[in-house]
Amino acid sequence: MAELFTVLAPPAARARFLEHFVPTVKTERIATADALDRVLSETLTSRQDLPNFRRSTVDGYAVLAADTYGATPGLPAFLHVAGEVPMGAAGDVELGVGEAALVHTGGMIPADADAVVMVENTQRVDESGIELFQAAAAGENVIQIGEDIRQGDQVLTPGRQLRPQDIGGLLALGITEVTVAVPPRVAILSTGDEVVPPHAPIAPGQVRDINSYTLAALTRRAGGEPMRYGIIPDRREALEAAAAQARDECDLVVLSAGSSVSYRDMSVDVIGGLGSPGVLVHGVSVRPGKPTILAVADGVPVFGLPGNPVSAMVIFDLFVTPVIRGLLGTSTLPQQQVQARLARNVSSAAGREDYVQVRLETRDGEVWAVPVFGKSNLIYTLVHAEGAVKVPLDSNGIREGAWVTVLLH
Amino acid sequence: MAELFTVLAPPAARARFLEHFVPTVKTERIATADALDRVLSETLTSRQDLPNFRRSTVDGYAVLAADTYGATPGLPAFLHVAGEVPMGAAGDVELGVGEAALVHTGGMIPADADAVVMVENTQRVDESGIELFQAAAAGENVIQIGEDIRQGDQVLTPGRQLRPQDIGGLLALGITEVTVAVPPRVAILSTGDEVVPPHAPIAPGQVRDINSYTLAALTRRAGGEPMRYGIIPDRREALEAAAAQARDECDLVVLSAGSSVSYRDMSVDVIGGLGSPGVLVHGVSVRPGKPTILAVADGVPVFGLPGNPVSAMVIFDLFVTPVIRGLLGTSTLPQQQVQARLARNVSSAAGREDYVQVRLETRDGEVWAVPVFGKSNLIYTLVHAEGAVKVPLDSNGIREGAWVTVLLH
Numbered sequence: 001m002a003e004l005f006t007v008l009a010p011p012a013a014r015a016r017f018l019e020h021f022v023p024t025v026k027t028e029r030i031a032t033a034d035a036l037d038r039v040l041s042e043t044l045t046s047r048q049d050l051p052n053f054r055r056s057t058v059d060g061y062a063v064l065a066a067d068t069y070g071a072t073p074g075l076p077a078f079l080h081v082a083g084e085v086p087m088g089a090a091g092d093v094e095l096g097v098g099e100a101a102l103v104h105t106g107g108m109i110p111a112d113a114d115a116v117v118m119v120e121n122t123q124r125v126d127e128s129g130i131e132l133f134q135a136a137a138a139g140e141n142v143i144q145i146g147e148d149i150r151q152g153d154q155v156l157t158p159g160r161q162l163r164p165q166d167i168g169g170l171l172a173l174g175i176t177e178v179t180v181a182v183p184p185r186v187a188i189l190s191t192g193d194e195v196v197p198p199h200a201p202i203a204p205g206q207v208r209d210i211n212s213y214t215l216a217a218l219t220r221r222a223g224g225e226p227m228r229y230g231i232i233p234d235r236r237e238a239l240e241a242a243a244a245q246a247r248d249e250c251d252l253v254v255l256s257a258g259s260s261v262s263y264r265d266m267s268v269d270v271i272g273g274l275g276s277p278g279v280l281v282h283g284v285s286v287r288p289g290k291p292t293i294l295a296v297a298d299g300v301p302v303f304g305l306p307g308n309p310v311s312a313m314v315i316f317d318l319f320v321t322p323v324i325r326g327l328l329g330t331s332t333l334p335q336q337q338v339q340a341r342l343a344r345n346v347s348s349a350a351g352r353e354d355y356v357q358v359r360l361e362t363r364d365g366e367v368w369a370v371p372v373f374g375k376s377n378l379i380y381t382l383v384h385a386e387g388a389v390k391v392p393l394d395s396n397g398i399r400e401g402a403w404v405t406v407l408l409h
Numbered sequence: 410m411a412e413l414f415t416v417l418a419p420p421a422a423r424a425r426f427l428e429h430f431v432p433t434v435k436t437e438r439i440a441t442a443d444a445l446d447r448v449l450s451e452t453l454t455s456r457q458d459l460p461n462f463r464r465s466t467v468d469g470y471a472v473l474a475a476d477t478y479g480a481t482p483g484l485p486a487f488l489h490v491a492g493e494v495p496m497g498a499a500g501d502v503e504l505g506v507g508e509a510a511l512v513h514t515g516g517m518i519p520a521d522a523d524a525v526v527m528v529e530n531t532q533r534v535d536e537s538g539i540e541l542f543q544a545a546a547a548g549e550n551v552i553q554i555g556e557d558i559r560q561g562d563q564v565l566t567p568g569r570q571l572r573p574q575d576i577g578g579l580l581a582l583g584i585t586e587v588t589v590a591v592p593p594r595v596a597i598l599s600t601g602d603e604v605v606p607p608h609a610p611i612a613p614g615q616v617r618d619i620n621s622y623t624l625a626a627l628t629r630r631a632g633g634e635p636m637r638y639g640i641i642p643d644r645r646e647a648l649e650a651a652a653a654q655a656r657d658e659c660d661l662v663v664l665s666a667g668s669s670v671s672y673r674d675m676s677v678d679v680i681g682g683l684g685s686p687g688v689l690v691h692g693v694s695v696r697p698g699k700p701t702i703l704a705v706a707d708g709v710p711v712f713g714l715p716g717n718p719v720s721a722m723v724i725f726d727l728f729v730t731p732v733i734r735g736l737l738g739t740s741t742l743p744q745q746q747v748q749a750r751l752a753r754n755v756s757s758a759a760g761r762e763d764y765v766q767v768r769l770e771t772r773d774g775e776v777w778a779v780p781v782f783g784k785s786n787l788i789y790t791l792v793h794a795e796g797a798v799k800v801p802l803d804s805n806g807i808r809e810g811a812w813v814t815v816l817l818h
Contacts, residue, residue, distance in 0.1 A: 032607075036626045050789075053613045057786060059670045087643075087672070088603035090613040104670065106603060106716065108614040119670075148787040156792075163818055164626035165791035168619040168718055171607040172788050194497035194515060198441075198580035204462045204499040205517040210577040217445045217573035234496075262513070263496070307515060309577055339748050377466060378557040379581050380459075382574035383565075409572055 007283035007290065009393055010318060010353055016280050017294045017319075021301055023326035026182040026251075032170045038180040039223065039328040040160040046153045046173050049146035053091070053108045058141045061100040061122060061130060062091070062113035065138040076123075076131035085110065100130060109142060116141035149173065159330040161223075183225040184327035186320075187246030187253045188215050191263060192307055193234045210309045210379060211256035218316050222324040224252070234263065239270045243302070247274055251327055253302040254320060256312050257291075264291055267304050271295045274302060285352045285393070288376040289315040308377040314355050314388070317407070336408045340369040342389065347397035357385035358406060369406050385409060416692035416699065418802055419727060419762055425689050426703045426728075430710055432735035435591040435660075441579045447589040448632065448737040449569040455562045455582050458555035462500070462517045467550045470509040470531060470539060471500070471522035474547040485532075485540035494519065509539060518551060525550035558582065568739035570632075592634040593736035595729075596655035596662045597624050600672060601716055602643045619718045619788060620665035627725050631733040633661070643672065648679050652711075656683055660736055662711040663729060665721050666700075673700055676713050680704045683711060694761045694802070697785040698724040717786040723764050723797070726816070745817045749778040751798065756806035766794035767815060778815050794818060 008016065027041040056062065063079060071077035083093035084102040091108035093101040100117075101110050109116060115136040122130045149155065155173065156166060162178075170178065190212045198208045209231055216226035227250055232242045246253045253274075257267040272278040275297030284292045288311035293304030301323050305312040325331060340360060348354040357376075358369040369389055374381040387406035391398055398404060417425065436450040465471065472488060480486035492502035493511040500517035502510040509526075510519050518525060524545040531539045558564065564582065565575060571587075579587065599621045607617045618640055625635035636659055641651045655662045662683075666676040681687045684706030693701045697720035702713030710732050714721040734740060749769060757763040766785075767778040778798055783790040796815035800807055807813060 033622050033625075036629060051616065052611070057784070085614070087601060088614050106601075106616070143784065143786070147784070148789050164623040164630065165718075165722060165788065165794075165818060167626055168623035168722075169788050169792040171622055172617050172619050172718075174607060174611070174617060176607050192496060192515075198583060198585050202461070202583070205494070205497050207460065207515070208581050208583060210581050213442050213580055214573045214577035216442075217576055220445060221573065309574075309581075313574060313577075337747065375466070375552065375556070377552070379574065379578050380557050383578040385574075409574060 007285050008281055009285050009351070013281040013284045013294060014319070014322075017296070017301075020277050020280055020296045021299075021323070023323070023329075025327065025329035026184075027179050028182050029177055029179055032167055032176050032178050035162045035167060035178050035180055036164065037223070038162055039330050040156055040162060040178060041158050041181050041329055042179040043157050044155045044170065044175060044178070046149045046151055046155050048173060049151050050149040050172055051143055051147070052145060054145055055143040056103040056105060056107050056109050056116045056141060057143060058116055058118045059105050060103060060116045060118045060141065061132075062095070062103045062109040062116050063100045063132070063136060064095065064097065064113060065115040065136050065140070067098055068115070068117065068132050068135045071132045071135050073133040076133050078125070079130055079132060081128050081130055114138045114142070159332070161330060161332070181328040183223055184251040184324055185227050185249070186219045186224040186324065187227050187229055187250035188212055188219070188256070189229045189242055189246060189254070190231045190256045191234055191239060191267065192231070192257070195231050197231065211305070211307070211312050214309060214313055215254055215256065215305075215316055218313065218321070219324065222321045223328050224324040234266075236266055236270065239266065240273065243270055243274055247297050247300045247302065251300065252320070252323060253297075253300060254305060254316070255303065256305045257307050263307070268293055271297070271302050271304050274298075275300070284315075286314065286318065287348075287352055287354045289318070292319070294319060309379050310376055310382055313382060338367060338387070338406050338408060339403055340367040340406050342398050342400055342402050342404050343368045343370040345397060345400045346371060346389070346391060348391040348395060350394055350396055353393050354391035355388040356391060357381050357388050359384060359386045360406065369404055382409070416694050417690055418694050418760070422690040422693045422703060423728070423731075426705070426710075429686050429689055429705045430708075430732070432732070432738075434736065434738035435593075436588050437591050438586055438588050441576055441585050441587050444571045444576060444587050444589055445573065446632070447571055448739050449565055449571060449587060450567050450590050450738055451588040452566050453564045453579065453584060453587070455558045455560055455564050457582060458560050459558040459581055460552055460556070461554060463554055464552040465512045465514060465516050465518055465525045465550060466552060467525055467527045468514050469512060469525045469527045469550065470541075471504070471512045471518040471525050472509045472541075472545060473504065473506065473522060474524040474545050474549070476507055477524070477526065477541050477544045480541045480544050482542040485542050487534070488539055488541060490537050490539055523547045523551070568741070570739060570741070590737040592632055593660035593733055594636050594658070595628045595633040595733065596636050596638055596659035597621055597628070597665070598638045598651055598655060598663070599640045599665045600643055600648060600676065601640070601666070604640050606640065620714070620716070620721050623718060623722055624663055624665065624714075624725055627722065627730070628733065631730045632737050633733040643675075645675055645679065648675065649682065652679055652683055656706050656709045656711065660709065661729070661732060662706075662709060663714060663725070664712065665714045666716050672716070677702055680706070680711050680713050683707075684709070693724075695723065695727065696757075696761055696763045698727070701728070703728060718788050719785050719791055722791060747776065747796070747815050747817060748812055749776040749815050751807050751809055751811050751813050752777045752779040754806060754809045755780060755798070755800060757800040757804060759803055759805055762802050763800040764797040765800060766790050767798055768793060768795045769815065778813055791818070
């Protein structure tokens with residue numbers, strides 16, 4: 001069935017796609033120690049107080065604060081040292097009035113004490129006696145039970161991408177296994193009679209396959225597992241068979257189409273025939289990247305990206321990365337933006353999002369975004385760029401000197 | 410030999426360390442396709458022009474520009490179509506005056522042509538003739554030979570951490586193998602009688618090992634290969650033996666010391682005895698993180714980090730990460746900063762760098778850095794934080810509303 005497509009603005013394209021695709025997160029159980037950068041799929045609650053004993057924050061003497069009141073260098077308080085709490089041991093030294101116990105940083109303080117005096121503010125006077133030169137308030141230099149986390153506290157929630165300190169926080173509570181999202185399998189197919197593998201010698205008219213590799217790398221960065229299906233011969237049956245296999249084996253299919261109009265026509269037909277509801281968007285108002293196809297085939301998202309490697313990367317970032325994140329159960333990517341001032345006027349057409357490749361330069365302590373010269377279909381435009389500046393849909397351009405957000409590559 | 414140490418400011422500490430340590434980069438040869446995020450150790454030069462043939466940027470007709478001059482919708486030029494250049498084929502259609510060849514986006518244009526007219530600006534009039542409605546300038550819609558990269562161009566230089574587009578750029582040139590830095594092996598040792606493995610039940614006075622895991626994760630993020638040596642019993646001989654083994658087996662040793670003063674004294678002795686020149690810095694003016702040890706033992710950097718997990722992470726970022734980067738042959742880390750406005754006054758002491766943990770909040774389109782409450786030795790202070798704001802050495806604090814750089818975790 002033929003359908004008429006009009007070029008859609010990116011937000012409208014995204015909305016139409018999302019009407020037909022609701023991501024399902026697959027999960028697995030792994031060791032917390034191995035979970036760096038994985039996305040959490042469960043709510044974690046603490047089964048204990050942290051710390052679960054009162055700890056000293058300094059090396060010094062655990063005391064009853066009341067015994068120290070009024071102590072000064074000129075009129076020190078005298079306390080009897082009743083014992084020492086070794087590191088890792090229970091603080092079972094019994095303290096009476098006028099007594100102190102030697103404690104170490106991170107160590108447990110005895111049940112009878114309510115403050116710790118730093119060793120620097122004391123002086124040994126004999127085998128078992130010290131002078132204190134400063135009064136301590138109740139609670140001073142003590143981490144209370146549950147001050148870090150309380151039993152029953154919600155610690156982390158689904159969608160969190162785990163950082164080093166998150167792993168530390170979980171292990172501190174004895175949470176040594178976590179349920180995380182399985183990286184979605186992303187099928188990457190290249191087509192085009194002009195495309196040859198990177199290892200092959202090239203004849204006039206031929207170019208090496210870049211997209212299979214750049215899109216695989218972008219997939220990895222987004223948290224997915226790339227599955228390269230290689231260069232598919234430009235016969236319709238071959239493309240249909242490879243795309244159907246990819247749809248069956250993976251959670252998401254990315255087709256980097258040959259760049260000529262006939263290949264684009266063929267790929268939209270093949271994508272449309274892969275399953276229901278089929279092609280949802282054909283053409284988005286983005287430069288570079290207009291000839292983009294968004295589809296869903298029997299529950300599997302399928303993307304037809306332009307063959308031009310720069311367009312393919314821009315469109316991947318815009319449309320594929322968010323879907324990979326959705327399949328991981330999260331909407332966020334770790335922050336990858338920086339504010340900078342635009343170093344030259346940039347013009348655009350209203351009704352189109354432009355992505356201008358820029359490098360960053362620091363001038364007098366300010367960061368400037370300098371547009372990279374070169375046609376938007378040259379891969380080295382991207383190699384020389386550190387990020388892209390988006391010229392919004394409703395704008396005719398951005399003036400030199402304006403503050404812009406640079407989306408880092 | 411006893412030596413007196415004074416607390417050094419971070420820049421002075423770094424300078425003293427670097428007087429005694431010059432990193433050596435170990436390299437290996439790997440497939441470019443597998444080199445995402447690896448650091449390049451060689452200068453790469455292009456052995457070819459890219460493209461190495463003239464390519465069309467549109468679907469249309471390759472023409473001699475002179476044949477199109479003066480063409481308008483009212484007075485079209487008529488051209489004879491001499492043939493078609495299929496995708497991936499040499500553009501060996503011979504064009505005479507008044508002749509054109511059908512070409513596709515990315516395809517090769519015939520030797521006799523010097524411009525391409527978009528198909529939208531033409532109309533077929535019969536089997537072999539077209540009308541052109543617009544004149545083309547020489548070079549229009551053509552990517553010239555070498556326009557992306559010229560043969561002999563220096564493409565990438567040592568120290569580059571390879572991104573998806575860099576991999577694409579190299580493969581486009583047929584560079585399918587690269588020399589990259591071997592990830593430095595980073596030994597991680599924990600000590601402390603109070604420290605037990607995360608899986609173990611904890612008795613009063615005991616805490617679970619966090620640092621082995623957070624520091625391993627930070628090592629991985631910096632591009633190193635963490636080697637966990639576990640929790641070393643707090644006997645001097647055990648620590649000496651483990652540290653010596655780590656120094657022999659790894660490129661860098663990180664010791665997360667027990668937090669009490671006696672353990673700190675023991676670890677500085679052990680580190681000092683590992684090799685020449687020994688301990689270089691003992692104490693840095695950073696909060697948190699003052700009891701830090703920087704050493705070099707027979708060419709191997711050795712770091713004694715505070716046992717407090719927050720201090721350990723702050724000091725790792727400040728001193729260990731740059732050394733890992735040095736061993737990779739690069740000084741830069743991918744950008745991980747954001748500008749924000751400080752949401753509350755923050756005070757500090759002059760002569761000390763403070764790292765204040767913050768979370769980010771967007772208010773009216775502006776990003777604000779909100780200091781996270783909680784003592785600086787609580788791991789959940791870091792879990793709840795998205796980054797840290799540095800209060801510089803010479804500052805007494807930063808006022809609410811000031812723009813600050815947030816170093817993202």
